[in-house]
Amino acid sequence: MLKSLLVILMSAVLVDNYVLSKFLGICPFLGVSKKTDQAVGMGLSVIFVMLLATLATWPIQTYLLDPNGLGYLQTIVFILVIAALVQLLEMILKRYIPALYRSLGVYLPLITTNCAVLGVTINNISDGYGFVESLVSSLGCGLGFLLAMWLFAGVRSRVEVAVPPKSFKGIPITLISASIVSMAFYGFAGIVEALFK
Amino acid sequence: MKLNVKSVVVLTSICVVVSALLSVTNFFTAPVIEENKAAAASASLTVVMPDAEGFEEIELPADAPATVLNLYKETSGLGYVALLATTSQYSSGDMGITVAIGADGCISGVTLTSYFESKDFGSDYPQTYVGADSALNGIDTVSGVTYSSTAFKEAILDAFDVLINSGAVAEGEKSEEQLILEAIPVALPGCADSLGSAQVEAIDAKGFVAAYAATNGCGYVVAAATDAGTVVCGINAFGDVNCVDLEGNPAEGPVDEVKAAFPILAEANAENNLKQAQKAAGDDAVLTALDSVPAYGCVTGGFTAQVGEDTYYVFNTKPYGYANEIMEMAVVLDADGKIVNYRTVSELILHEEYYSSHELTDKEAYKNQFVGLDSSTYSDDVTMVAGATCTANAVADSINSAFDAYKAVKGAN
Amino acid sequence: MKKSAIFLKGLIKENPVLVLLLGTCPTLATTTSVISAIAMGLAATAVLVCSNMVISALRNIIPDKVRIPCYIVVIAGFVSVVQMLMQAYLPDLYDMLGVYLALIVVNCIILGRAEMFARKNGVVDSALDGLGMGLGFTIALLLMATFREVVGAGTFAGIEIPLLKTYNIPILVASPGGFFAFGCIIALVAKLTNKPKEKMGCAGCPSAEACGKLGCTKEEKEENVNA
Numbered sequence: 138m139l140k141s142l143l144v145i146l147m148s149a150v151l152v153d154n155y156v157l158s159k160f161l162g163i164c165p166f167l168g169v170s171k172k173t174d175q176a177v178g179m180g181l182s183v184i185f186v187m188l189l190a191t192l193a194t195w196p197i198q199t200y201l202l203d204p205n206g207l208g209y210l211q212t213i214v215f216i217l218v219i220a221a222l223v224q225l226l227e228m229i230l231k232r233y234i235p236a237l238y239r240s241l242g243v244y245l246p247l248i249t250t251n252c253a254v255l256g257v258t259i260n261n262i263s264d265g266y267g268f269v270e271s272l273v274s275s276l277g278c279g280l281g282f283l284l285a286m287w288l289f290a291g292v293r294s295r296v297e298v299a300v301p302p303k304s305f306k307g308i309p310i311t312l313i314s315a316s317i318v319s320m321a322f323y324g325f326a327g328i329v330e331a332l333f334k
Numbered sequence: 335m336k337l338n339v340k341s342v343v344v345l346t347s348i349c350v351v352v353s354a355l356l357s358v359t360n361f362f363t364a365p366v367i368e369e370n371k372a373a374a375a376s377a378s379l380t381v382v383m384p385d386a387e388g389f390e391e392i393e394l395p396a397d398a399p400a401t402v403l404n405l406y407k408e409t410s411g412l413g414y415v416a417l418l419a420t421t422s423q424y425s426s427g428d429m430g431i432t433v434a435i436g437a438d439g440c441i442s443g444v445t446l447t448s449y450f451e452s453k454d455f456g457s458d459y460p461q462t463y464v465g466a467d468s469a470l471n472g473i474d475t476v477s478g479v480t481y482s483s484t485a486f487k488e489a490i491l492d493a494f495d496v497l498i499n500s501g502a503v504a505e506g507e508k509s510e511e512q513l514i515l516e517a518i519p520v521a522l523p524g525c526a527d528s529l530g531s532a533q534v535e536a537i538d539a540k541g542f543v544a545a546y547a548a549t550n551g552c553g554y555v556v557a558a559a560t561d562a563g564t565v566v567c568g569i570n571a572f573g574d575v576n577c578v579d580l581e582g583n584p585a586e587g588p589v590d591e592v593k594a595a596f597p598i599l600a601e602a603n604a605e606n607n608l609k610q611a612q613k614a615a616g617d618d619a620v621l622t623a624l625d626s627v628p629a630y631g632c633v634t635g636g637f638t639a640q641v642g643e644d645t646y647y648v649f650n651t652k653p654y655g656y657a658n659e660i661m662e663m664a665v666v667l668d669a670d671g672k673i674v675n676y677r678t679v680s681e682l683i684l685h686e687e688y689y690s691s692h693e694l695t696d697k698e699a700y701k702n703q704f705v706g707l708d709s710s711t712y713s714d715d716v717t718m719v720a721g722a723t724c725t726a727n728a729v730a731d732s733i734n735s736a737f738d739a740y741k742a743v744k745g746a747n
Numbered sequence: 748m749k750k751s752a753i754f755l756k757g758l759i760k761e762n763p764v765l766v767l768l769l770g771t772c773p774t775l776a777t778t779t780s781v782i783s784a785i786a787m788g789l790a791a792t793a794v795l796v797c798s799n800m801v802i803s804a805l806r807n808i809i810p811d812k813v814r815i816p817c818y819i820v821v822i823a824g825f826v827s828v829v830q831m832l833m834q835a836y837l838p839d840l841y842d843m844l845g846v847y848l849a850l851i852v853v854n855c856i857i858l859g860r861a862e863m864f865a866r867k868n869g870v871v872d873s874a875l876d877g878l879g880m881g882l883g884f885t886i887a888l889l890l891m892a893t894f895r896e897v898v899g900a901g902t903f904a905g906i907e908i909p910l911l912k913t914y915n916i917p918i919l920v921a922s923p924g925g926f927f928a929f930g931c932i933i934a935l936v937a938k939l940t941n942k943p944k945e946k947m948g949c950a951g952c953p954s955a956e957a958c959g960k961l962g963c964t965k966e967e968k969e970e971n972v973n974a
Contacts, residue, residue: 159776159922160771163771167771209360209830209831210356212823212830212852213352213353213356213826213827217819217820217823252854255849255852255853260846263846303937305930306943307944308933309937309944310930312930312933316925316930319925319926320923323922340810344808344809345820348805348820349820352823355824359828363832363835367835370834
């Protein structure tokens with residue numbers, strides 16, 4: 138049991154990294170990765186929201202939609218739940234934990250339409266995960282996102298001061314660097330299964 | 335406030351309209367999607383039964399083996415398709431098998447749907463099952479990948495079990511050849527590997543129905559026709575003969591003819607046996623070869639050893655270890671049948687079983703555990719090493735064979 | 748603006764992927780093969796046209812305060828319809844696109860066009876805009892996918908290309924290749940238009956305002972001053 142959870146976690150972080158191998162959450166990955174502290178703040182917020190979203194959507198799908206044959210409402214219900222959740226979270230943080238709000242609050246509105254969050258909730262259902270497995274997989278995806286953001290912010294701080302050919306300036310050279318970081322993660326394929334199985 | 339009310343009303347009504355639109359779409363697409371899924375599911379079944387018109391799932395009986403996942407009946411009466419999953423000791427995941435069994439009780443198609451083992455028994459192997467009935471006549475496991483191929487065979491037999499028990503297909507008849515092969519390990523247990531299959535090679539029958547030599551040199555097996563039917567006789571390394579009938583029960587057999595037809599292996603290998611026995615018993619022991627040991631384990635040679643006043647017994651054993659590699663051990667017992675020395679001639683832990691090297695760093699301590707045990711105080715728990723099951727089984731086999739041989743010698747005297 | 752201009756601007760001049768840099772996720776994820784790229788492009792186009800029309804028709808009814816949730820509901824509704832239709836009638840493509848089909852909901856091109864165009868223009872114009880943008884998206888995906896599939900796998904839409912089949916570069920079809928190919932294509936566009944792409948596309952992204960707090964907008968203003 139513990140072993141299979143570990144496999145889910147590690148493959149979500151390393152092998153099926155949401156950003157670098159599944160291309161989910163590219164906007165914040167390219168947009169908010171210029172400074173390490175911003176990248177980490179964004180990553181932490183995503184982990185938080187992913188876990189909350191899974192906490193809410195898994196029971197909704199399992200106990201509300203599936204028994205009533207409403208599986209086709211999945212997409213629309215999930216996106217609304219996530220949007221409402223983020224709004225609610227923002228309000229609660231603002232009112233009760235202002236310190237946390239100041240550090241993470243700015244990132245929350247970006248997450249509503251983050252495809253990684255919607256993606257992880259849908260994937261948990263389509264992969265047939267149970268409740269605990271879903272939470273572990275969400276945690277793994279979130280950690281993977283954080284790891285990718287954090288590593289890439291480091292890479293990017295170097296890229297920013299380099300002088301590429303004129304047409305590669307800005308986004309193109311960032312994408313090329315992302316490609317190289319992604320290649321590093323590509324090497325993890327197969328390792329996780331061999332390690333834990 | 336008015337604005338807020340309007341917002342809520344508009345958002346809610348948009349939600350309601352969209353949901354209504356979705357349920358209408360769903361009403362039209364749901365049956366098509368269902369149909370697609372059913373078609374996809376039966377497509378995987380059609381692979382093994384290309385002429386099938388359609389399938390309906392049969393409920394499995396409560397006592398069905400866990401290997402049988404689903405059972406389908408072909409609607410036009412061609413037969414049945416079973417989805418099987420099995421694991422073998424060395425695989426990291428399930429082996430998935432889809433097998434089609436025709437209404438005549440013969441396998442009409444089989445495929446592997448998933449396979450996780452590092453060692454592969456080849457894509458041709460499953461195809462050898464096509465055409466066979468539940469007796470699986472002439473189908474053998476694959477040497478070197480015994481565990482996987484045995485698991486595969488067992489899974490197929492489980493599928494037959496379910497179908498035969500529910501009266502869906504008739505049981506296949508085993509041929510005499512098959513029954514003889516099954517009786518071999520009963521007649522000469524020493525030639526059986528840890529899974530119980532006989533490790534023998536067919537040799538010149540010398541006028542008998544069939545004859546086989548055990549690959550580890552513990553004896554021969556012959557099938558001989560008698561008035562009471564065919565019997566299978568095992569000849570051990572000392573020329574003693576043990577006969578059983580095709581059901582595996584003790585039977586009368588042409589003992590003398592059989593004995594005369596084959597060489598006494600303990601004599602043929604006397605030189606090596608003596609060398610190893612001397613090493614095990616010590617240089618000052620005076621060894622005398624035993625000439626009759628009516629036990630049928632993996633013993634290949636036996637001696638009495640005289641050291642001063644004391645008498646000891648030394649038995650050479652050759653059990654099957656990892657991947658059926660033949661191992662060699664010499665066991666020294668005292669006059670009361672207690673183990674005095676356990677000597678491994680071959681490397682005790684074969685390098686393939688690498689897990690064991692962590693457990694068995696002190697091989698001497700492992701072997702010293704056996705000293706002082708006799709057949710009443712020994713149990714296989716003593717030899718068991720987690721992660722080195724095959725080798726541990728071989729050690730257990732050699733010790734048990736030595737105990738049996740000791741009892742046989744004592745009984746004869 | 749002329750009707751034809753509304754339609755045409757999405758194709759090249761304001762191509763959502765190549766020029767506005769929107770919808771990066773599906774651009775990277777679904778361009779491993781030409782077929783999945785076309786399927787993704789057309790599915791998104793269908794959603795875009797429908798949602799643009801509905802949002803434009805309802806533009807006077809939807810209160811400004813809740814417009815984003817309303818847009819999301821409308822878009823999610825059409826995405827679900829497309830999902831169901833594809834699952835029923837094009838099951839192979841449905842399996843091929845997997846989760847990315849559902850994720851059209853959060854594709855910023857669609858929300859972006861609702862926010863930037865449909866809520867200010869008529870139904871016909873919005874439909875034309877959606878069609879143009881959708882086809883522009885499809886063209887960009889097709890371009891990416893052609894490069895990746897032909898060079899990476901040596902096939903085009905599944906048809907083998909004799910010499911390339913033997914000498915392909917498989918990593919282009921894998922995830923690092925996605926980033927690489929997109930980077931090269933954006934650089935090519937920058938070379939052709941002579942406008943370096945410094946910023947992520949935020950046009951119409953509902954998060955743009957929040958993004959701005961993190962520094963995007965500020966730098967942009969500085970650049971404008973420099974220019």
